[in-house]
Amino acid sequence: MPGTRTRLDDKPVAGQKRVLLAAPRGYCAGVDRAVVAVEKALEHYGAPVYVRKQIVHNKHVVATLERRGAIFVEEVDEVPQGSHVVFSAHGVSPAVVQGAADRGLQAIDATCPLVTKVHREAVRFARDDFEILLIGHKGHEEVEGTAGEAPEHITLVNGPEDVPFVEVKDPEKVVWLSQTTLSVDETMETVRLLRERFPHLQDPPSDDICYATQNRQVAIKKVAKDADLVIVVGSANSSNSVRLVEVALEYGAKAAYRVDYADEVRQEWLDGVETVGVTSGASVPEVLVQELLDQLAGAGYGDVETVTTAEEDLVFSLPKELRKDTAGQRDARALGGRSRA
Secondary structure, three states, X not given: OOOOOOOOOOOOOOOOOEEEEEEOOOOOHHHHHHHHHHHHHHHHHOOOEEEEOOOOOOHHHHHHHHHHOEEEEOOHHHXXXXXXXXXXXXXXXXXXXXXXXXXXXXXXXXXXXXXXXXHHHHHHHHHOOOEEEEEOOOOOHHHHHHHOOOOOOEEEEOOHHHHHHOOOOOOOXXXXXXXXXXXXXXXXXXXXXXXXXXXXXXXXXXXXXXXHHHHHHHHHHHHHXXXXXXXXXXXXXXXXXXXXXXXXXXXXXXXXXEEOOHHHOOHHHHOOOOEEEEEEOOOOOHHHHHHHHHHHHHOOOOOEEEEEOOOOOOOOEOOHHHOEOOOOOEOOOOEOOOOOO
């Protein structure tokens, strides 16, 4: 949780102070679905409900759910036998699913459907005896889950720097897949370099980069070119939030920083700054962005202009166990998760 709020000073600058607020930003449909899944599991079954890993990569969300009775664990063998356990939005390997079954756990799968799509692609390509080059970050939960679907067929490629060292058995039967939360530009550069080495490299049937990741990167690109400073709200272990900082710098922002909470903004970041760009990662609730805007308004940045590059209306059904309310009736949140009223 945030510490004691330190008020920022309203120091004069050469021009007019303003904020460019990127849209889309914040919660995507997969994150919304996963967070609501934990909330509804607590409503249905009572506390505690166990969650393997962080349900989404955001400190505030995890802390809020913990206060409601969620217990976050690293592995399913930490969960008491017979308990309810929720799998995070990042997905799990078949070995984790089996481990939960072996302990008699009642598992609720909150994996983002877009991640599930990548899992299915991995299974299909492995069945057809393709070698799969999985572009992603070693140790990330999503990568571990996808790699676990076909470990004998998958080689991890962390980025362009790994390409010279990739070896395959049959250069004519190779395909690439990717972690959904990567930088679009870096992923495509990695694919380009891989194709130079392996001209027969096949593409997945559809782009694996998540629509929300891509949309947020497009929005911050448009904001960054006019920003003296970009502030990204998001946690350090959120891959897409970290990428937004990098994209902002690549596309013209003079400086860019990531914060979990508004009170982490430093006074010196605002020295001489006329235009502040603001966005948030795909696992960040809007309340944290509003707190940042309030903090900036106190420093004279009360003029907020929204820069919109896309409209998002995608929704996902909740896990099947949670589509009815505690009275057994279909829940109004069964499709799309959180009420948008």
